[in-house]
Amino acid sequence: MSRPVSGRRGTGAWLRSAALDLTPLQESKPFRRLIFGDAVSVLGTQITIVAVPIQVYAQTRSAAAVGLVGLAGLLPLILFGLYGGAIADAVDRRKLVLGTTLGQAALALVLVAQAVAGLESTALLYGVVAAQAALFAIDSPARQAFVPRLLPVHLLPAANALKQVEFNLGVTIGPLLAGLLIGRFGYGAAYGLDVLTFAAAVVSVAGLPSMPPAGGGRPAGLRSVLEGLSFLRTRQVLLMTFVVDLIAMVFAMPRALFPALAEQVYGGGPQTAGLLYSALAAGALLGALFSGRLGNVTRQGTAVLVAIAAWGLAVTLFGMTDVLWVGLVLLAAAGAADMVSAVFRIAIMQAAAPDELRGRLGGVFIVVVAGGPRLGDARAGGGAELVGLQGSSVVGGLTVVALTAAIAAGAPRFRAYDSRTPHA
Numbered sequence: 001m002s003r004p005v006s007g008r009r010g011t012g013a014w015l016r017s018a019a020l021d022l023t024p025l026q027e028s029k030p031f032r033r034l035i036f037g038d039a040v041s042v043l044g045t046q047i048t049i050v051a052v053p054i055q056v057y058a059q060t061r062s063a064a065a066v067g068l069v070g071l072a073g074l075l076p077l078i079l080f081g082l083y084g085g086a087i088a089d090a091v092d093r094r095k096l097v098l099g100t101t102l103g104q105a106a107l108a109l110v111l112v113a114q115a116v117a118g119l120e121s122t123a124l125l126y127g128v129v130a131a132q133a134a135l136f137a138i139d140s141p142a143r144q145a146f147v148p149r150l151l152p153v154h155l156l157p158a159a160n161a162l163k164q165v166e167f168n169l170g171v172t173i174g175p176l177l178a179g180l181l182i183g184r185f186g187y188g189a190a191y192g193l194d195v196l197t198f199a200a201a202v203v204s205v206a207g208l209p210s211m212p213p214a215g216g217g218r219p220a221g222l223r224s225v226l227e228g229l230s231f232l233r234t235r236q237v238l239l240m241t242f243v244v245d246l247i248a249m250v251f252a253m254p255r256a257l258f259p260a261l262a263e264q265v266y267g268g269g270p271q272t273a274g275l276l277y278s279a280l281a282a283g284a285l286l287g288a289l290f291s292g293r294l295g296n297v298t299r300q301g302t303a304v305l306v307a308i309a310a311w312g313l314a315v316t317l318f319g320m321t322d323v324l325w326v327g328l329v330l331l332a333a334a335g336a337a338d339m340v341s342a343v344f345r346i347a348i349m350q351a352a353a354p355d356e357l358r359g360r361l362g363g364v365f366i367v368v369v370a371g372g373p374r375l376g377d378a379r380a381g382g383g384a385e386l387v388g389l390q391g392s393s394v395v396g397g398l399t400v401v402a403l404t405a406a407i408a409a410g411a412p413r414f415r416a417y418d419s420r421t422p423h424a
Contacts, residue, residue, distance in 0.1 A: 020165060020289050021158035024151050030208050031150045031159065037204020038143075039166040041101075044197030046174025048111065050277050051182060051190040052125055054270055055115075057259040059122050063389070067256040067381020070374030072126040073133030077371045084138030085363020086224040093142035093211035093359070100139035101205065105198035107132050108191060115188035136370065141362030142211075148350045148358065149211060156350050157419075160343045161291040168288060168339065171281030179274025213359060228360025237301065238352055238361065240407065240414035241345040242368045247403045248308045248341070249369070252315040252396040253376030254331075255280070257389050265389060266324045275328060283332030284339035291343065300344040301417030305408050307344070310337035312400030319393025342369075348417060 025032050053066045060066075088096060110128055114121065151159050181190040232239055255277060262272035297303050314334035321327050346365075353361045376396075383392035408415055 020161060020291055022162070024155045024159040024162055027152075027155065028150045031147070033204050033207050034146060034150070035162060035166050037200045037202075038163070039170060040197050040200035042167055042170030043174050043177075044108075044170075044194035045104075046171050046281075047178045047181070047190050048108065048194045050175045050178040050274060051187055052111075052129060053256070054178070054182060054259055054273060055187050056122055056125055059120060063257060063260040063384045064381045065122065066259055067378045068126065069129055070256065070377030072129045074371055074374045074378075076130045076134035077137045077374065078367050079137075080134040081137035081141070081363045081367035081371070082229075082360075083363070084366070085141040085228060085360040087138060088142040088145060088359025088362065089213045089224065089228075089357065090359075091212075093145055093213070094205060094208050096142045097139055097205050098202065100135045100142075101198060101201050103135045104132060104139070105195060105202075107135070108195045108198065111191040112188055112195060115186065115191055133370070133374075137363070137366055140366040140370070141359045144346075144350075144362035144365060145213075145358040146208065146211060153351055157294055157297075157343055157347045160346045160350075161288050161294060164288040164291070164339050164343060165285060168281040168285035168335070172278045172285050175274040175277035175281070177274075178277075179271040182270050214354075224360065228357055228364065231357055232361060232364060235352070236411060236413045237417050238349060240301070240411050241304065241348050242364060244304060244308050244404065244407055245341065245345060245368050246372045247407070248311050248338070248400055249372030250375045250379060251399040251403070252312050252393070253373045254315055254318065254380055254393045254396070255373070256377035256380040257384055257392060260384065261327075261389050265322050266327070268324075272324070275324075276331065279328040279331035280335035280338070283335030283337075285335075286332065287336030287339040288343075291339075294340065294343055297344070298419045299417070300348055300419050301414045304341050304344050304348075305404055305415065307337045307341035309401050309404045310334075311341065312397045312404065314397070315400070316394050316397030319390045319395075319397065322390075347419065351419065 025035065053069050056069055057063075057066050107128055111125075114124055114128075147159050147163070148156065177193070178190050181193065232242075258276040259270075259273045262268045262270075262276060266272050268275075294303075311334050314330050314337060318327055318330040318334065321330065349361060349365060350358075380392050380396065383395060386392075387395060
């Protein structure tokens with residue numbers, strides 16, 4: 001009888017060690033406040049992120065037009081991401097985020113108004129997406145710089161895992177709510193809920209301490225932006241965190257295909273599309289909930305490469321099935337792999353970048369992590385016109401696997417990066 005008991009104890013001990021590390025929440029009250037506010041705000045934002053492409057598809061019946069939703073925000077994201085990072089290294093980051101949050105709430109009201117008025121203007125939707133991207137690009141580098149100021153370095157992987165839970169909880173529930181609200185009450189209800197969630201974001205940031213950059217900051221401008229890019233160009237480890245994520249997102253982000261796949265392959269509608277959108281996040285959320293052992297991984301560069309190769313493989317297999325539950329499982333696996341990659345990429349950047357450059361490097365990070373999927377949307381939509389909806393996923397996923405193998409061979413410093421001796 002002793003062996004089964006021992007086995008149960010061993011399993012219990014493993015589960016406890018693998019469970020999400022809550023230490024950052026216990027160590028920092030401001031971090032707790034930030035996590036809560038962001039979680040509510042992300043939920044609303046994700047409803048809008050899903051509602052807009054579904055509305056565009058309803059108006060145009062075109063996967064390529066849905067892909068253009070991502071492209072509409074790309075140029076503002078690049079321009080304002082780089083300059084927004086410079087602003088974040090020049091001013092109080094807390095005040096900056098308060099301003100951008102209020103601006104994003106105003107744009108959500110515009111979406112409510114166009115839906116209630118029944119304008120049926122795809123161009124207006126593209127315009128709002130572009131403006132949202134600009135504000136997001138200014139907001140995010142400053143938010144990225146919050147966490148290293150609130151917590152010690154050794155808690156950064158755990159903090160990033162918690163933020164992945166916060167984010168992916170919203171990304172899991174948000175698409176489901178979007179499909180439900182659109183199907184039963186229309187687009188105005190979906191966008192209206194997004195407006196309400198911004199209140200939590202404002203309250204959480206207002207309660208943070210002042211966040212001026214270390215050393216008083218540098219004036220925002222072209223010279224400041226170029227200084228950050230010059231620093232990045234000479235640091236292989238930091239540079240590769242951006243390159244590998246671009247590869248993953250540009251070539252294998254399948255979300256622009258979801259509205260068309262839901263209808264043409266899986267025989268559903270908005271609710272089925274919502275399931276597809278939420279499956280990626282559900283996998284990431286599940287992975288984050290069992291991320292306790294990630295804090296023990298020191299070869300973080302290798303971990304990123306393995307995770308991105310796994311993402312590419314899962315997207316490849318997703319493109320090979322027409323069975324809904326199998327597709328959802330594969331998307332969840334892809335989401336879990338992306339979560340692991342994100343935790344370590346962010347931890348590398350936070351540990352290896354000096355505080356006075358965190359805003360500018362955070363700007364580059366946002367250009368990559370938000371711009372990459374937008375390029376991926378355009379690639380996926382365009383690829384569907386050439387090789388079909390499912391073929392677009394297969395070709396993209398295989399490309400990611402091949403390019404990740406090439407990076408592993410050609411960037412030895414990144415592959416060997418060890419968090420015990422962080423270097424850029």
